[in-house]
Amino acid sequence: MLKVTLDLFSGRPNPSWVLEEAEAQAILKEINNNRGIVTEVGSGYQGLGYRGITLELLSDDVSETDSLPTTFQIANGASLYESKGLEVAERLITGMSNSELRVSELGSFFDFDETLRRQLLDHLGTFPRIESQGELDTSGAVNDEEAIAQAVCYIERGAFNPNFWNDPAHIRRNNCYNYAANRRTDTFAQPGRATGNYPYPMDCASVTAAALSDGAHKRYHCLPDTEKPRYLIAMVVAPGVDYHWYRSHKEGFWGHKPGGTSAKNVDNSGRLITNPQTCDRTSGFPSYTQFCGYFYRPKSIKVN
Numbered sequence: 011m012l013k014v015t016l017d018l019f020s021g022r023p024n025p026s027w028v029l030e031e032a033e034a035q036a037i038l039k040e041i042n043n044n045r046g047i048v049t050e051v052g053s054g055y056q057g058l059g060y061r062g063i064t065l066e067l068l069s070d071d072v073s074e075t076d077s078l079p080t081t082f083q084i085a086n087g088a089s090l091y092e093s094k095g096l097e098v099a100e101r102l103i104t105g106m107s108n109s110e111l112r113v114s115e116l117g118s119f120f121d122f123d124e125t126l127r128r129q130l131l132d133h134l135g136t137f138p139r140i141e142s143q144g145e146l147d148t149s150g151a152v153n154d155e156e157a158i159a160q161a162v163c164y165i166e167r168g169a170f171n172p173n174f175w176n177d178p179a180h181i182r183r184n185n186c187y188n189y190a191a192n193r194r195t196d197t198f199a200q201p202g203r204a205t206g207n208y209p210y211p212m213d214c215a216s217v218t219a220a221a222l223s224d225g226a227h228k229r230y231h232c233l234p235d236t237e238k239p240r241y242l243i244a245m246v247v248a249p250g251v252d253y254h255w256y257r258s259h260k261e262g263f264w265g266h267k268p269g270g271t272s273a274k275n276v277d278n279s280g281r282l283i284t285n286p287q288t289c290d291r292t293s294g295f296p297s298y299t300q301f302c303g304y305f306y307r308p309k310s311i312k313v314n
Contacts, residue, residue, distance in 0.1 A: 012028065016130075017063065018295075019251075020298075044094045047094050054088035055088075056268070061086055061271065064082070066080065104127075170259040170275055175188075181272065190241070190307060202220025211250060212250050213300075217253045221305060242304060244303070246298040253298075277289035
C-alpha cells in the first residue's frame with residue numbers, strides 16, 4: 011500500500027489517498043526506473059501553493075521498493091528530472107478517486123472536484139521556484155469606515171522566531187492559523203473548529219466568521235489590556251479552495267507558515283513581506299487572490 015498526499019494547501023489539511031497493491035506496485039516500479047525524480051520531503055519549493063507530492067510506504071510487502079525511502083517527494087521542483095516527476099504526478103492526480111480521498115489529519119471526506127483537479131493539472135510544471143537569498147496600530151491601509159470613526163487601538167508585536175515552528179517534531183502538525191494565533195497546538199488548527207463553526211464555503215465571509223467565533227476581532231474593534239498580547243494578523247483566500255494567515259512582527263515585517271512547511275518572512279517571490287496586501291500570493295496554485303482584511307488576535311482566542 012502507498013499513501014499519496016498533495017502538499018497543496020496552507021490552512022486546510024492536505025488531501026491524501028491510499029493506493030492498493032497493484033496500483034502501488036505500478037507507480038513504484040516507474041519511480042524505481044527513474045530514481046532521479048525522488049527527492050527528500052521539504053527539499054523543493056516551500057512557498058504558498060502547490061509544493062509537490064509526498065509518497066509514503068505503508069507496508070513492507072511491496073516488491074518494487076528496492077532502496078526507496080519510506081517517505082519521499084516527487085514533482086516538488088528539487089529534481090533535475092522534473093519532467094518525468096511531473097508526468098508521474100499527473101498520473102496520480104488524474105487517477106485519484108473522490109470515493110477514497112480523505113484528509114489524513116482529520117480523517118474526514120474531502121471533495122476534490124473536477125475544476126480544482128483541472129486547475130492543478132494545468133499548474134503542474136509552472137509553479138514558482140524561490141531564488142536563494144504594545145505599540146499604536148498605525149500600519150497598513152485603512153478601509154474600515156474611516157477606521158471605525160478614528161478608533162485608537164493598541165497592539166503588541168512579537169519577535170520573529172521561526173525555529174519555534176520549524177522544529178521537526180512540530181513543523182508538519184501546525185499551519186498558518188497556528189502561526190497567526192501563535193498557538194502550537196499540533197492539530198493543524200482550523201478557524202472555527204474550536205467553536206463548531208468550520209468555514210463553508212471557502213470565502214472571505216466564511217473564514218472571517220469562523221475566526222471571529224474563535225475570538226478574533228476585526229481591525230479597529232479594539233481589545234482591552236487584559237487581552238495582551240494583541241497581535242495584528244491578516245487573512246487572504248483562494249476562493250473556494252483555501253485560506254492563509256499572516257502575523258505582524260516587531261522587526262517591521264510579516265511572518266507566515268504555509269501549511270506544514272517552514273515559518274518564513276518572505277513571499278512567493280522571495281521578497282520580505284512588508285505588506286500582506288501587496289506581497290506575492292498569486293504566482294503559485296492555489297492563487298490567494300482575495301485579501302480579506304486585518305484582525306486582532308486576543309490572548310483568549312480558542313484555537314484547535
